[in-house]
Amino acid sequence: MMSDYSKEEIKHIEEKWRKEWVKRGVYRVELSKKPKYYVLDMFPYPSGAGLHVGHPLGYIASDIVARFKRLKGYNVLHPMGFDAFGLPAEQYAIEHGIHPARSTEQNIRNFIRQMDKIGFCYDWTREVRTCDPSYYKWTQWIFLQILDSWYNRRKDKAERITELTKAFETEGNISHPFPNIKYKLASSGKTVFSAREWKSYDEKSRQEILMQYRLAYLAYTDVNWCEALGTVLANDEVVNGVSYRGGYPVIKRQMRQWSLRITEYAERLLKGLEEIDFSDSMKEIQRNWIGKSTGAKVRFPVKSEPSHIMEMVVFTTRPDTIFGVDFMVVAPEHEMVKEIISEAQRDEVEKYLKYVESRSEIDRMAEVKKITGAFTGAYAINPFNQREIPIWISEYVLAGYGTGAIMGVPCGDERDHKFAKHFNLPITNIIGSHYVGGEANPTYDAILENSDFLNGLPMREAIPVVVDKLEELGIGQRQVNYKMRDAGWSRQRYWGEPFPVIYRDDFPYAMDENDLPLELPDSNDFHPSGTGEGPLANLKDWVQISDGERRDTNTMPTHAGAAWYFLRFADPHNKKAFASRDALDYWGQVDVYIGGSEHAVAHLLYSRLWVKILYDLGYLGFEEPFKKLINQGKITGDSRFVYRVRGTKKFVSAGLKDKYKTDPLHVDIKFVNGLELNTEAFTQWRPDFADAEFILEDGKYICGAAIEKMSKAYYNVVNPDDIIDAYGADTLRMYEMFL
RNA sequence: ACCGAAGUGGUGGAAUUGGUAGACACGCACGUUUCAGGGGCGUGUGUCGCAAGACAUGAGGGUUCGAGUCCCUCCUUCGGUACCA
Numbered sequence: 001m002m003s004d005y006s007k008e009e010i011k012h013i014e015e016k017w018r019k020e021w022v023k024r025g026v027y028r029v030e031l032s033k034k035p036k037y038y039v040l041d042m043f044p045y046p047s048g049a050g051l052h053v054g055h056p057l058g059y060i061a062s063d064i065v066a067r068f069k070r071l072k073g074y075n076v077l078h079p080m081g082f083d084a085f086g087l088p089a090e091q092y093a094i095e096h097g098i099h100p101a102r103s104t105e106q107n108i109r110n111f112i113r114q115m116d117k118i119g120f121c122y123d124w125t126r127e128v129r130t131c132d133p134s135y136y137k138w139t140q141w142i143f144l145q146i147l148d149s150w151y152n153r154r155k156d157k158a159e160r161i162t163e164l165t166k167a168f169e170t171e172g173n174i175s176h177p178f179p180n181i182k183y184k185l186a187s188s189g190k191t192v193f194s195a196r197e198w199k200s201y202d203e204k205s206r207q208e209i210l211m212q213y214r215l216a217y218l219a220y221t222d223v224n225w226c227e228a229l230g231t232v233l234a235n236d237e238v239v240n241g242v243s244y245r246g247g248y249p250v251i252k253r254q255m256r257q258w259s260l261r262i263t264e265y266a267e268r269l270l271k272g273l274e275e276i277d278f279s280d281s282m283k284e285i286q287r288n289w290i291g292k293s294t295g296a297k298v299r300f301p302v303k304s305e306p307s308h309i310m311e312m313v314v315f316t317t318r319p320d321t322i323f324g325v326d327f328m329v330v331a332p333e334h335e336m337v338k339e340i341i342s343e344a345q346r347d348e349v350e351k352y353l354k355y356v357e358s359r360s361e362i363d364r365m366a367e368v369k370k371i372t373g374a375f376t377g378a379y380a381i382n383p384f385n386q387r388e389i390p391i392w393i394s395e396y397v398l399a400g401y402g403t404g405a406i407m408g409v410p411c412g413d414e415r416d417h418k419f420a421k422h423f424n425l426p427i428t429n430i431i432g433s434h435y436v437g438g439e440a441n442p443t444y445d446a447i448l449e450n451s452d453f454l455n456g457l458p459m460r461e462a463i464p465v466v467v468d469k470l471e472e473l474g475i476g477q478r479q480v481n482y483k484m485r486d487a488g489w490s491r492q493r494y495w496g497e498p499f500p501v502i503y504r505d506d507f508p509y510a511m512d513e514n515d516l517p518l519e520l521p522d523s524n525d526f527h528p529s530g531t532g533e534g535p536l537a538n539l540k541d542w543v544q545i546s547d548g549e550r551r552d553t554n555t556m557p558t559h560a561g562a563a564w565y566f567l568r569f570a571d572p573h574n575k576k577a578f579a580s581r582d583a584l585d586y587w588g589q590v591d592v593y594i595g596g597s598e599h600a601v602a603h604l605l606y607s608r609l610w611v612k613i614l615y616d617l618g619y620l621g622f623e624e625p626f627k628k629l630i631n632q633g634k635i636t637g638d639s640r641f642v643y644r645v646r647g648t649k650k651f652v653s654a655g656l657k658d659k660y661k662t663d664p665l666h667v668d669i670k671f672v673n674g675l676e677l678n679t680e681a682f683t684q685w686r687p688d689f690a691d692a693e694f695i696l697e698d699g700k701y702i703c704g705a706a707i708e709k710m711s712k713a714y715y716n717v718v719n720p721d722d723i724i725d726a727y728g729a730d731t732l733r734m735y736e737m738f739l
Numbered sequence: 740a741c742c743g744a745a746g747u748g749g750u751g752g753a754a755u756u757g758g759u760a761g762a763c764a765c766g767c768a769c770g771u772u773u774c775a776g777g778g779g780c781g782u783g784u785g786u787c788g789c790a791a792g793a794c795a796u797g798a799g800g801g802u803u804c805g806a807g808u809c810c811c812u813c814c815u816u817c818g819g820u821a822c823c824a
Binding site: 042044045047083086087088223224232233234235236237281282284285288289291400484485487488490491492493557558559562596597598599600601602603 | 744
């Protein structure tokens with residue numbers, strides 16, 4: 001069974017054939033008359049740590065599929081590339097002064113070396129890197145196409161902005177209302193305008209209006225701002241409301257940023273799931289993310305001390321419970337809050353707002369048991385029975401979801417119930433014996449009581465009755481709501497694609513396509529500007545083009561380059577287009593896509609979005625990028641522990657550890673043979689172990705063991721290089737597949 | 740907290756519809772082999788017990804003649820929760 005070849009011979013043979021493959025170009029593919037097959041791995045982020053044996057798990061599987069299909073006579077596209085923009089390279093640059101371009105280049109070289117050793121049959125002539133100007137030229141180009149588009153709800157597809165202006169010139173926006181229902185015209189305070197009005201607007205007003213429709217648009221959105229560090233932080237860098245580095249307070253701050261109007265595609269992204277072969281759990285995750293719910297929008301008049309004439313709008317999936325509304329809750333950030341506070345409540349509300357500012361969204365959702373809130377002093381009027389309902393603010397209502405306001409029905413909703421109990425608000429029971437006071441009952445089956453014209457109706461049947469009534473009285477309507485929000489597309493970072501726009505009079509205009517790529521300017525200062533803008537703001541000469549012209553100082557997120565790279569592989573060297581239509585038509589969709597389930601929402605949704613937009617605009621013949629998705633699973637590591645006697649430098653062998661009070665410490669598996677620790681190597685590992693003493697059993701130090709996820713932090717990583725050196729590439733491949 | 744997935748020997752995992760739990764393999768132990776070795780062959784290997792046997796599929800309940808599989812409650816781990824990739 002086992003070959004009689006030595007390590008050196010194995011190495012020699014493998015190297016010889018790898019060179020031969022490259023020399024003969026055996027894995028190069030071209031367009032042909034043969035049927036095609038496209039096998040793709042999710043391209044890696046080239047981290048400084050290199051590949052560990054977990055990475056190749058999926059790559060080996062796809063390699064086997066590619067080889068199989070090739071032998072079956074298919075023309076197989078099996079490329080590899082690098083998702084090379086990203087935060088870690090930038091942080092590395094700040095800490096070590098090494099330009100991200102250089103560290104990224106080094107890391108990629110190491111990745112390729114490691115992958116080559118494993119003997120993958122990639123067509124390296126097709127390699128793409130998202131940080132390469134010849135690649136991101138087309139990322140920027142696609143962004144400009146998105147910027148130049150709007151979503152025509154009547155045709156249910158994206159169209160060019162010129163189509164919209166044509167409509168405005170003939171009939172105003174009557175057929176195409178503002179996508180954002182909260183938006184009102186600055187000039188009139190209205191939401192509609194006529195053709196005549198449109199023609200009377202100046203350039204800036206027109207652009208302002210068009211911005212409300214564009215699929216890529218500028219708007220004020222929240223960021224995590226850390227005053228002490230003078231920078232915007234990723235959610236990952238914020239832990240319990242303070243910065244991960246340094247522990248400084250972090251607050252939310254509004255910044256003018258790019259967003260993609262992915263919400264316009266919510267329904268199509270949902271429907272598209274039916275025709276693609278993803279696992280049920282994957283589809284479930286995407287469905288939940290999109291979060292479609294049907295219900296009604298209800299308008300309540302508001303009675304407040306400042307006595308503005310106003311109303312508030314809530315979205316509810318349970319309009320049948322409208323007579324059980326005992327309070328209203330508005331998100332603390334909601335713009336109406338400041339207009340309705342009564343004098344008596346002002347101090348309390350402001351104190352509360354200060355508290356909320358310090359809380360991350362995740363904290364707000366996570367700590368549901370902790371009930372907080374403040375009464376505004378204002379009241380909403382139930383439109384059916386004129387009952388006065390107190391309006392509260394509370395962090396459990398999020399501004400971004402629905403209308404940012406809810407109606408509180410304590411007998412039917414557990415969170416509302418806890419809120420009412422906590423603040424001693426009266427609870428109206430509309431479901432009779434289904435509610436006994438201990439906890440809420442979210443049933444649909446109860447017969448309604450205390451509910452005026454709905455009395456005696458089962459709740460399920462009451463829903464259409466009450467919605468019809470709302471529509472009849474003009475105080476509400478049926479409404480489909482999606483939990484998904486538009487995608488924030490600006491990052492205050494250096495290492496990403498610059499936005500190909502120029503600001504004139506503080507308004508962005510698309511750059512000329514012929515001037516792309518807008519290259520990332522060279523820099524040796526990667527520190528944030530301190531003003532909330534990214535490091536690019538430090539490069540004054542680059543930012544300020546002329547007196548009236550400025551560049552955007554943000555860059556795109558890494559999702560941008562990753563949202564279309566599978567298209568570039570079809571025609572990676574094309575200088576005239578992101579890929580030729582011939583190549584796109586031939587290679588088409590990815591037949592099998594292999595990668596981790598952690599990308600279920602971000603990468604996979606953005607890729608689906610970009611493909612749908614390009615399809616709508618006529619650049620593609622298909623609407624879904626990936627026909628079939630396979631999640632490859634994970635490799636666990638076999639960790640080893642030593643046991644330090646608490647408060648000493650003595651380490652006790654595993655068999656004797658129960659005789660002492662000990663703390664387990666991970667020890668690098670390099671120093672352990674089976675379970676036996678190489679104590680000499682261990683003492684040299686770290687300075688603080690240099691004078692370690694060992695309590696041995698049978699003359700040996702035996703380690704503890706556990707199976708954990710493979711991670712550098714647990715010192716249980718296995719580098720594929722070592723396995724290949726010891727056993728050869730085929731052994732690694734077979735072994736991983738056997739696992 | 741919410742959404743998703745998963746918990747079966749030392750390990751990877753079998754057990755297609757509710758019908759012999761642990762197939763197959765890795766590892767380990769012992770033996771064996773003109774046996775360099777990480778090779779070959781054999782035996783053993785869930786736990787307790789000398790044995791008969793009893794107990795075992797994250798925990799606890801339930802349905803059933805019969806539950807890893809169905810139902811309820813709970814626990815743990817992993818992934819995601821919108822600026823990590």
